[in-house]
Every structure is written in C-alpha cells, then in structure tokens.
Amino acid sequence: MQNKPSFVLRNPSANKGTGFNDEERNKLALKGLLPPKVETLQEQSDRALSQFTSFTNNLEKYIFLNCLRDRNETLFYYLLMNNLELMFPIIYTPTVGEACQKFGNEFRFAQGMYFATQDKGSIRSMMDNWPADGVDIIVVSDGSRILGLGDLGTNGMGIPVGKLQLYVAGAGFHPTRTLPVIIDAGTNTKKYLEDKYYLGERHTRVADDQYYPLVDEFLQAAFDKWPNVLVQFEDISNDHCFKLLDDYRDKFLCFNDDIQGTGSVILSGFINSVRAVQKPITEQRMVFLGAGSAGIGVADCIMSLFEEAGVSKEQARKSFWFVDSKGLITTTRGDTLTPQKRAYAREDYDYQLKSLLEVVRDVKPTALIGLSGIGASFTQEIIEEMSKHVEKPIIFALSNPTTNAECTAEQAYQWTDGRCIFASGSPFKPVEYKNHTFVPGQGNNMYIFPGLGLGAHLCRSKHVTDAMIITAAKTLSKFVDDSEVVTGKIYPGLQHIREISTKIAVRVIEKAYEEGMAQLTPRPTDIEAFVRMNQYNPSYDQKFNN
Ligand SMILES: O=C([O-])CC(=O)C(=O)O
Numbered sequence: 312m313q314n315k316p317s318f319v320l321r322n323p324s325a326n327k328g329t330g331f332n333d334e335e336r337n338k339l340a341l342k343g344l345l346p347p348k349v350e351t352l353q354e355q356s357d358r359a360l361s362q363f364t365s366f367t368n369n370l371e372k373y374i375f376l377n378c379l380r381d382r383n384e385t386l387f388y389y390l391l392m393n394n395l396e397l398m399f400p401i402i403y404t405p406t407v408g409e410a411c412q413k414f415g416n417e418f419r420f421a422q423g424m425y426f427a428t429q430d431k432g433s434i435r436s437m438m439d440n441w442p443a444d445g446v447d448i449i450v451v452s453d454g455s456r457i458l459g460l461g462d463l464g465t466n467g468m469g470i471p472v473g474k475l476q477l478y479v480a481g482a483g484f485h486p487t488r489t490l491p492v493i494i495d496a497g498t499n500t501k502k503y504l505e506d507k508y509y510l511g512e513r514h515t516r517v518a519d520d521q522y523y524p525l526v527d528e529f530l531q532a533a534f535d536k537w538p539n540v541l542v543q544f545e546d547i548s549n550d551h552c553f554k555l556l557d558d559y560r561d562k563f564l565c566f567n568d569d570i571q572g573t574g575s576v577i578l579s580g581f582i583n584s585v586r587a588v589q590k591p592i593t594e595q596r597m598v599f600l601g602a603g604s605a606g607i608g609v610a611d612c613i614m615s616l617f618e619e620a621g622v623s624k625e626q627a628r629k630s631f632w633f634v635d636s637k638g639l640i641t642t643t644r645g646d647t648l649t650p651q652k653r654a655y656a657r658e659d660y661d662y663q664l665k666s667l668l669e670v671v672r673d674v675k676p677t678a679l680i681g682l683s684g685i686g687a688s689f690t691q692e693i694i695e696e697m698s699k700h701v702e703k704p705i706i707f708a709l710s711n712p713t714t715n716a717e718c719t720a721e722q723a724y725q726w727t728d729g730r731c732i733f734a735s736g737s738p739f740k741p742v743e744y745k746n747h748t749f750v751p752g753q754g755n756n757m758y759i760f761p762g763l764g765l766g767a768h769l770c771r772s773k774h775v776t777d778a779m780i781i782t783a784a785k786t787l788s789k790f791v792d793d794s795e796v797v798t799g800k801i802y803p804g805l806q807h808i809r810e811i812s813t814k815i816a817v818r819v820i821e822k823a824y825e826e827g828m829a830q831l832t833p834r835p836t837d838i839e840a841f842v843r844m845n846q847y848n849p850s851y852d853q854k855f856n857n
C-alpha cells in the first residue's frame with residue numbers, strides 16, 4: 312500500500328482530501344477513493360470550522376485540531392490562520408496545559424521525537440529516523456516545568472508541538488521542517504510514575520551527571536545533522552535552564568523562550584505601560600513575584616531600559632524587588648541564593664519581609680509582575696493596598712495556564728476601580744466594569760518567538776544575541792499606537808501576528824548583520840521581501856503541479 316500513489320491520502324503534508332481535482336485524482340490513482348465533489352480549501356475549512364465549533368469541550372477541540380493536522384496539514388494551517396483568536400487558546404495556552412496533563416490518556420499518534428536516558432550513545436543515529444528532508448527549527452523540553460504546572464515528564468510533548476504550530480502559523484516556518492523534541496530524563500511526579508497510561512521512562516529524574524551529557528549529546532547530534540537548525544529550549548526547570556543557556560548560547564544557534572522570549576514580550580509590554588502611565592522608567596518601582604526563568608529573564612530585559620536612560624546597573628537594580636516563597640529576596644535573609652537570585656537580591660534591608668503583602672506595603676510599587684506559577688497569589692488585599700499609592704498600577708499576572716494566573720483580569724480591574732494597566736500570560740475575555748469595556752493584553756512570548764526564530768534562522772545567524780531580543784521587543788511595542796496606549800492597550804491584537812512576526816524577523820535580521828552574526832551572503836537587498844518570500848502559506852496551489 313505504501314508504494315501506491317493513493318498513499319498521499321495518508322500523508323498529511325501531501326493530502327488534499329476532497330481538494331484533489333480530477334486531473335490529480337487520475338494521475339495519483341485516487342479515482343473512486345474520494346467522494347465525487349471537488350472542494351476548495353475554503354469549502355473544506357468551512358466544514359472543519361463547523362465541526363470544531365460543534366465540540367463544547369476544549370480538550371475535544373484540541374484533539375480534533377491535532378487529528379486534523381495529522382490528516383491534512385494544509386487544511387489545518389489554513390483553518391488555524393483564519394481563526395487565530397478562536398484557536399490559539401486551544402492549541403496553545405490554556406488548553407495545551409490540560410492536553411499535557413492528560414497526554415498519556417489521550418495519546419493517539421506520535422508527533423516529534425523522544426530521546427530518553429536509555430538512548431544515550433545512539434541519539435545521532437536515531438535522528439536519521441526522522442522522515443523529513445530537513446529541519447529548520449526544534450523546540451525541545453525535558454518536561455520538567457510545563458507552563459506553571461510543574462514536572463509532567465514526557466507528557467510535556469504538547470508544548471513543543473504547540474509552540475511549533477505557532478512558529479508555522481505566526482511566522483511562516485515550513486511545517487514539515489519543524490521538529491518537536493522531548494528529552495526524557497524521567498519525572499519526579501509520582502502520579503505519572505504510577506499511571507498505567509504514562510508513556511515515558513518510569514523512573515525519577517536522573518542526576519546532573521547523567522542529565523547534562525544527555526542534553527549535550529542531543530545538541531551535538533542535532534547540529535551535526537542539521538547545521539542550520541535553530542534550537543529553542545522550552546519549559547525546563549530553573550535548576551537546569553540557566554546553565555544550559557549559558558553553556559550553549561555562544562556555541563549554537565539557540566535561545567530559551569521562557570527566559571528570553573518572555574523577557575522580550577514583557578519588556579515590550581513594559582515599554583507601552585510606561586507610555587500609558589506617563590511615568591519614566593526611572594520612577595518605576597517593580598515588585599516581582601517569582602524569581603524563576605521568566606522573572607529573571609524579564610528583569611534582565613527591563614534593565615536595558617535603564618541602561619538607555621543612562622542609569623548604572625547598580626542604581627537600576629534598586630528599582631527591582633523580588634519575592635519568592637520565603638519573602639523578599641535579600642542578601643541578609645540567611646539562605647543561599649542561586650546566582651540569578653543573587654543578582655537581584657536587595658542589600659539595603661536590615662529587616663525581613665516575609666510575604667508579598669508586606670513587600671507591597673513597604674515598597675509601594677508602581678508595577679506588580681507575577682511569574683510565580685501560583686494562581687490567585689495577587690489577592691484583593693494586595694491589589695487594593697497597591698492601588699492606594701499609585702494612580703495607574705501596572706499589574707501583570709503572567710503565569711500559565713489560566714488557572715495559574717496570579718489574578719484574573721476582572722479582579723484586577725475591579726480591585727483597582729478600573730485604573731490598572733493589565734496583562735496576563737493566558738488570554739482573558741474583555742471585562743465590563745462600570746459601563747466601560749476593558750480589553751486585557753496577553754503578555755505571552757508567542758508575540759516574540761516566531762519572528763525572532765524566523766529572523767535568526769533565515770539569515771543563518773551564528774547566535775541569538777541580547778540585542779536581537781531587545782530589538783524584537785521594541786518592534787512589537789510599536790504595533791500599539793499612542794491613541795491605543797492611553798486606553799490601557801499595551802499589546803496588539805493577535806490577528807496581526809503574521810505582520811508582527813514578519814517585522815520582528817526583518818529587524819532581527821538587520822541586527823544580525825549589524826552585529827556580524829548573519830552568515831547568509833550576500834545580504835539580501837530588500838530584507839522584508841526576502842522574509843516574505845520565505846514564509847509558508849497554506850495553499851494547494853504549489854502541490855502536484857509538475
Ligand atoms: O507557553 C506559554 O504560554 C508561555 C510559556 O512559555 C510558559 O508559560 O512557559
């Protein structure tokens with residue numbers, strides 16, 4: 312059967328289903344294998360949309376979409392790109408979180424590749440099993456910190472899969488040239504180790520002397536097989552993610568989305584918040600709840616605004632207060648801090664503040680940034696306390712999925728009497744409050760990574776630099792104009808994601824040439840035209856025409 316031309320019906324990249332015209336049906340021996348009517352992509356998409364909307368449960372919608380992708384990739388991306396606002400919350404946060412938690416139960420077919428501890432020594436040869444001709448981008452996770460949901464082991468595969476779907480829809484990477492990867496180093500979540508449907512290796516996480524060599528072998532193999540690939544590290548726990556980024560960012564073309572992608576998107580939102588509240592960065596007092604990959608990544612990015620304002624690093628650090636499970640992070644509280652926490656630990660406190668509420672009372676912040684992974688940690692008391700001292704509080708409840716958001720959009724607007732600038736990591740619907748409709752922003756790295764990745768890949772950048780990450784943030788911030796910013800809107804609408812990603816890719820490429828990172832020669836004369844020419848758009852036109 313595999314040798315018959317009609318096998319195209321079982322190949323999602325080639326399949327057009329009822330979209331095969333009479334000529335193709337003759338040529339590919341499909342006569343009689345399809346109902347008589349030849350349909351356009353639009354007609355197929357209308358049907359698929361009505362099927363999608365007939366499900367009332369989001370997980371079912373997720374399964375429907377991923378099964379569609381496994382039947383007809385072109386139709387899937389056409390449908391997705393024409394219904395972004397409806398479908399991103401399904402293939403991505405929040406529903407992808409639930410899909411990961413139930414990954415073993417809902418498993419239907421494999422996507423991507425798995426490299427487990429038992430595969431040590433054979434990863435390079437296993438990569439030859441990947442059926443596609445080439446790979447431009449890999450998203451890799453070890454499942455150790457999936458969104459704010461913790462250690463999900465191999466169940467985390469939903470995240471690389473979802474992120475890559477955004478790379479395709481958002482930026483125009485070619486779907487067949489994307490590779491989701493899970494490194495299976497075990498899981499410390501007992502529930503999964505005891506779950507008969509769990510699909511990973513059944514042991515607790517291996518120690519560092521096994522973990523790092525496994526990741527190293529994977530990276531060496533990936534860049535050996537696909538020298539121009541870009542690797543995105545995703546949802547890797549704090550104990551490993553910083554070291555991995557440090558070790559490899561100057562060796563390979565790679566970045567960490569949770570540190571750098573989140574850093575960039577929140578920098579962008581912060582630039583626009585500063586425009587909205589009309590108070591310069593030097594007058595901002597920022598309290599962060601959560602000092603993990605995202606919190607530190609965001610602070611590092613926001614530091615660049617101080618630098619531009621001519622403020623020294625030492626001075627700038629005094630505008631940041633970090634709170635973790637033990638309270639305000641200080642050099643004097645008596646515990647050993649990770650290097651990342653140490654960088655932002657306050658040296659000027661001879662007293663201890665043990666809770667976020669105490670910190671908010673003491674600091675009187677202008678901005679409260681939640682990247683803690685702990686839902687409902689911005690309580691009414693905390694938000695009301697904050698709003699006593701600031702006219703337009705900046706409140707970012709960024710943890711994912713929605714159940715982990717530090718507060719809801721509705722709570723933030725109510726508890727600040729409609730005065731706050733609000734953003735969340737997962738989407739919230741517009742809120743009606745006192746005859747006004749507030750549209751919350753989604754400060755999610757999805758606005759950044761597709762364009763950043765496309766730019767870095769297309770110009771064959773050696774590395775992903777800080778300057779590219781900051782350029783990406785600034786490019787995004789310009790998609791919101793002054794008249795919108797004054798209404799509290801700090802992120803553009805999701806429907807513009809292709810345009811945003813295209814512009815980000817252009818700026819990243821320009822930066823890469825400026826910094827001597829781009830290896831593509833000659834430099835394209837019209838970079839925007841070059842980017843557009845290389846973007847995937849779902850269509851049947853290009854297939855089977857020769
Ligand atoms: O996936 C998302 O929505 C954003 C993200 O990287 C995370 O929460 O880890």
Ligand SMILES: [Mg+2]
Pocket residue numbers: 458545546568569
């Ligand atoms: Mg992530």
